[in-house]
Amino acid sequence: MRELMRSVAKGRLKALGADRINRRMSVTGPGGPGGVKNWRRVLTGDLAKRAEGAQKLEGIKAKRKLRRVNQ
Numbered sequence: 490m491r492e493l494m495r496s497v498a499k500g501r502l503k504a505l506g507a508d509r510i511n512r513r514m515s516v517t518g519p520g521g522p523g524g525v526k527n528w529r530r531v532l533t534g535d536l537a538k539r540a541e542g543a544q545k546l547e548g549i550k551a552k553r554k555l556r557r558v559n560q
Contacts (some may be wrong), residue, residue: 498528
């Protein structure tokens with residue numbers, strides 16, 4: 490289950506525009522002495538709503554490029 494949650498978090502971080510996603514997954518943010526890992530923040534924390542919205546918007550883009558046909 491944890492692996493699946495982390496893969497969803499990777500997609501959300503990518504949609505947010507994070508670079509070096511695997512490295513950014515384990516970076517801690519605010520929330521206590523040790524902080525909360527980014528992948529948890531994106532799933533259930535303070536970044537969850539923004540990340541989900543970015544992921545939905547990214548999914549709307551065309552999956553293939555349409556080419557013009559000469560007539």
